[in-house]
Amino acid sequence: MKVCCIGAGYVGGPTCAVMALKCPDIVITLVDKSSERIAQWNSDKLPIYEPGLDEVVKKCRNVNLFFSTDIETAIKEADLIFISVNTPTKTCGNGKGRAADLKYVESAARMIAEIAQSNKIVVEKSTVPVRAAESIMHILRANQKPGIHYDILSNPEFLAEGTAINDLLNADRVLIGGEETTEGHEAVAKLSWIYEHWIPKQNILTTNTWSSELSKLAANAFLAQRISSINSLSAVCEATGADVSEVARAVGLDSRIGSKFLQASVGFGGSCFQKDILNLIYICENLNLPEVAAYWQQVIDMNDYQKRRFSQKIIESLFNTVSDKRIAILGFAFKKNTGDTRETAAITVCQTLLEEGAKLDIYDPKVEPEQIIDDLTHPSVTESPENVKKAVQIHSDPYSAVRATHALVICTEWDEFVDLDFQRIYQSMMKPAYIFDGRKILDHERLHQIGFHVQTIGKKYQRSGLLRSWGIVPQL
Ligand code: NAD
Numbered sequence: 001m002k003v004c005c006i007g008a009g010y011v012g013g014p015t016c017a018v019m020a021l022k023c024p025d026i027v028i029t030l031v032d033k034s035s036e037r038i039a040q041w042n043s044d045k046l047p048i049y050e051p052g053l054d055e056v057v058k059k060c061r062n063v064n065l066f067f068s069t070d071i072e073t074a075i076k077e078a079d080l081i082f083i084s085v086n087t088p089t090k091t092c093g094n095g096k097g098r099a100a101d102l103k104y105v106e107s108a109a110r111m112i113a114e115i116a117q118s119n120k121i122v123v124e125k126s127t128v129p130v131r132a133a134e135s136i137m138h139i140l141r142a143n144q145k146p147g148i149h150y151d152i153l154s155n156p157e158f159l160a161e162g163t164a165i166n167d168l169l170n171a172d173r174v175l176i177g178g179e180e181t182t183e184g185h186e187a188v189a190k191l192s193w194i195y196e197h198w199i200p201k202q203n204i205l206t207t208n209t210w211s212s213e214l215s216k217l218a219a220n221a222f223l224a225q226r227i228s229s230i231n232s233l234s235a236v237c238e239a240t241g242a243d244v245s246e247v248a249r250a251v252g253l254d255s256r257i258g259s260k261f262l263q264a265s266v267g268f269g270g271s272c273f274q275k276d277i278l279n280l281i282y283i284c285e286n287l288n289l290p291e292v293a294a295y296w297q298q299v300i301d302m303n304d305y306q307k308r309r310f311s312q313k314i315i316e317s318l319f320n321t322v323s324d325k326r327i328a329i330l331g332f333a334f335k336k337n338t339g340d341t342r343e344t345a346a347i348t349v350c351q352t353l354l355e356e357g358a359k360l361d362i363y364d365p366k367v368e369p370e371q372i373i374d375d376l377t378h379p380s381v382t383e384s385p386e387n388v389k390k391a392v393q394i395h396s397d398p399y400s401a402v403r404a405t406h407a408l409v410i411c412t413e414w415d416e417f418v419d420l421d422f423q424r425i426y427q428s429m430m431k432p433a434y435i436f437d438g439r440k441i442l443d444h445e446r447l448h449q450i451g452f453h454v455q456t457i458g459k460k461y462q463r464s465g466l467l468r469s470w471g472i473v474p475q476l
């Protein structure tokens with residue numbers, strides 16, 4: 001069997017790499033319209049950082065895994081084609097700011113229709129709105145050449161960045177949605193056969209196409225909802241003296257609830273949660289289900305509130321002004337073990353501090369400096385990119401980032417931050433020295449002993465006499 005995957009990104013890359021590793025009898029060609037991305041996939045420095053990915057790619061590349069810009073040949077030769085292109089939120093027109101933009105999916109479908117000379121199984125790997133498969137089928141059938149048959153399957157991807165290889169190797173489940181016809185069942189069986197090379201058959205779930213498409217949006221909505229739920233309670237904890245970690249543990253030990261995804265934080269980021277929930281909201285609005293739309297909107301609103309609340313807490317703690325103060329930002333990626341910054345909470349934190357006149361010293365072990373500058377000078381973040389460039393310095397080492405700063409803010413839970421020499425950091429910072437732990441990863445007791453003023457999420461504010469005398473901290 002020959003497989004082609006259109007879209008060599010965070011999903012297409014790791015998915016095809018693992019498939020190639022586990023299916024030596026299948027030839028997989030991963031294509032992309034970006035020649036730069038393909039060149040990176042063919043080089044020693046892959047375009048994305050993902051633990052374990054380098055090893056898998058090195059093992060399979062040019063054996064049964066190929067990276068190419070020759071989309072035409074790959075489509076022509078393939079029996080099965082994954083569409084794994086990006087489906088971002090629309091930025092203009094109908095559904096702006098909510099609906100998924102399907103222009104890349106549509107263009108992939110049109111390429112297939114134009115190029116195909118034999119039967120193809122077309123698999124939606126991208127996350128799409130419910131009934132998107134119908135649109136793909138419409139495009140394919142409207143341009144169908146005589147004697148060519150298409151089957152469309154939905155096969156959403158559940159991997160998380162930072163753990164993608166493990167998630168792919170040990171998937172909880174693989175979901176395949178198809179048409180309830182004989183041809184549909186045959187197509188499902190062919191795709192299932194690929195996964196059966198390494199996934200136990202009982203973990204391969206088959207449903208109708210629409211259930212499969214909706215399940216992907218539902219899974220992300222449920223996961224994000226848990227984070228917003230615990231983050232909402234973190235505000236209650238800060239106001240009452242309860243500790244959100246203790247609450248999460250107590251709640252999560254109920255086996256009906258479970259302990260995962262209850263880590264309170266500065267807010268969820270990443271390219272999926274917000275986009276997919278907005279997509280679900282848009283679908284609900286169009287189906288005239290305003291109550292359902294409003295329900296899911298709250299998950300996003302709570303996340304925005306959490307990001308704002310944390311940023312405001314930094315300003316208030318620093319005597320209500322950060323103007324011309326140096327603040328170190330440790331971590332810029334949306335989570336650890338990735339260099340991805342899409343929708344990262346760090347952008348909101350930096351944006352708020354920059355608007356208040358702060359100077360930022362930023363360090364992240366995997367995010368490229370140009371990416372940080374691009375994110376912070378984006379028109380949606382600032383109207384004066386030149387001022388931002390002057391106010392931001394990117395560091396290649398955390399100790400240089402914290403030197404002579406008034407505060408240190410943890411935005412990403414990188415393991416290496418836990419083991420930093422905080423005694424050394426304290427000595428190099430301005431006094432009073434503040435730490436704002438947006439990820440709850442540090443040993444706060446020890447930091448207090450060193451002399452830091454520590455603020456975190458979901459634990460009562462440590463009121464110092466100094467702050468009370470400034471009249472900034474409200475009494476309960
Ligand atoms: P990405 O932006 O990293 O990669 C998409 C790639 O598709 C880009 O390299 C782009 O150049 C390419 N592309 C777009 N149109 C093309 C075309 N017509 N021909 C050839 N190449 C084209 O996106 P991603 O993060 O890999 O996400 C892909 C899809 O998977 C999205 O629908 C996303 O919602 C979904 N998804 C993402 C994740 C994740 O963790 N990133 C997880 C599950 C599902």
Ligand code: UDX
Nearest residue numbers: 157158159160161261262263265268269270272334335
């Ligand atoms: C998510 C889904 O987990 C995955 O199944 C889907 O395929 C794509 O979207 P991803 O966005 O890569 O994956 O990472 P995830 O681990 O879900 O984290 C998303 C955000 O939530 C991160 O910013 C993370 O730090 C945050 N998070 C996660 C919390 O704040 N608390 C938690 O308990 C878990």
